[in-house]
Amino acid sequence: MKSTGLFFLALFVATGLQAQIAGNLFSSKSGKIAYRYEYSGSVTNYSIYFDDYGKKQCFDLVGSNAGASDHSRTIITPETMYVINYDDKQVMKFPLDAKEKTIDAYGGSSAGGVDLQEMMAEITKSGKGKVGQETVLGKNCDVYVFNESEEGKGKYWIWKEFVVKADFLDENGNHSYIEAKEIAIDATVDSKIFEIPSGFEIMDMSQTMQQMKQLQEMYGVPEDDGE
Numbered sequence: 001m002k003s004t005g006l007f008f009l010a011l012f013v014a015t016g017l018q019a020q021i022a023g024n025l026f027s028s029k030s031g032k033i034a035y036r037y038e039y040s041g042s043v044t045n046y047s048i049y050f051d052d053y054g055k056k057q058c059f060d061l062v063g064s065n066a067g068a069s070d071h072s073r074t075i076i077t078p079e080t081m082y083v084i085n086y087d088d089k090q091v092m093k094f095p096l097d098a099k100e101k102t103i104d105a106y107g108g109s110s111a112g113g114v115d116l117q118e119m120m121a122e123i124t125k126s127g128k129g130k131v132g133q134e135t136v137l138g139k140n141c142d143v144y145v146f147n148e149s150e151e152g153k154g155k156y157w158i159w160k161e162f163v164v165k166a167d168f169l170d171e172n173g174n175h176s177y178i179e180a181k182e183i184a185i186d187a188t189v190d191s192k193i194f195e196i197p198s199g200f201e202i203m204d205m206s207q208t209m210q211q212m213k214q215l216q217e218m219y220g221v222p223e224d225d226g227e
Contacts, residue, residue, distance in 0.1 A: 025054025026161050031185035033162060038177045047182075049193045058193050075194050082196055091202045123156050123163075136164045137183050160185075 030051040037044045044063035050056065059074040071086040081094040123129070129144040134157060141157040141164050154168025166178040196202070 025057075026050060027053075028160075028185045029053055030189045031187050032182070032189060033180050033184075034182040036179055036181055040174055045181075049189050051189045051191075051194070056194050060193075075196070077194070084197065084200065086197075089197075089200045091196055091200045093202055093204045093206070095206050124158060137180055139164060139183060141165070159183075 030049075032047055032049050034047040035045070037046065042063060044061055046059060046061040049058040049060070055078055057074075057076040060071075061073065062069065062071050064070075073082075073084040073086070075082040075084070076096070079096055081096055083092040083094070085091070123144050123146070124142075129146045130142055131145050132143050134141055134143050136157050136159070139159040141159045144156045144158065146153055146156075154166060156163060156168070157165040162180075162183075163178065164180045164183070166176070168176055170176065
């Protein structure tokens with residue numbers, strides 16, 4: 001599968017989001033934010049769509065690296081997550097358990113990428129590091145600066161529930177830059193955004209995930225060795 005890198009980046013972008021929650025993930029019913037993400041010489045343009053206050057979400061990614069381009073999409077509904085690879089015309093279908101708070105069990109956190117929702121929560125939960133406000137794309141953003149690596153070293157612009165811009169270093173000192181290019185909140189989102197493309201091969205991962213869950217129950221989850 002030639003598009004493996006971006007394919008799993010799409011999976012990771014969704015990781016950590018509260019896809020199955022009783023309440024609302026966002027205060028607005030629907031909307032779209034388009035981002036440009038630069039990391040380690042690669043560029044990814046992706047758009048986040050949401051409807052029904054975040055109960056339905058779509059992450060559309062187009063990346064380029066060394067002249068090669070990949071396209072993938074992750075769609076999340078309360079019951080199911082679909083990871084779509086447009087280059088290989090394949091869809092991975094994952095069941096979602098309404099009792100689970102996140103979808104970390106799918107292993108996306110090991111694939112690289114960035115989780116904007118988790119980043120926003122970590123930055124704003126304590127209120128520390130706030131240095132003022134700046135306007136980005138017409139939005140009055142709270143600006144946070146952190147120097148401690150465990151809090152995400154860098155500078156972040158937050159508007160409502162969204163990261164609008166971020167310039168930061170990861171734990172290995174690698175530089176990342178994220179900036180919103182379009183913000184359309186409370187805008188109508190076409191329902192077709194959340195549909196699976198016709199003619200694609202669908203790989204149902206239900207049995208695989210059940211087997212993984214059974215193994216975890218039998219042997220437990222391996223401890224992080226800190227490396």
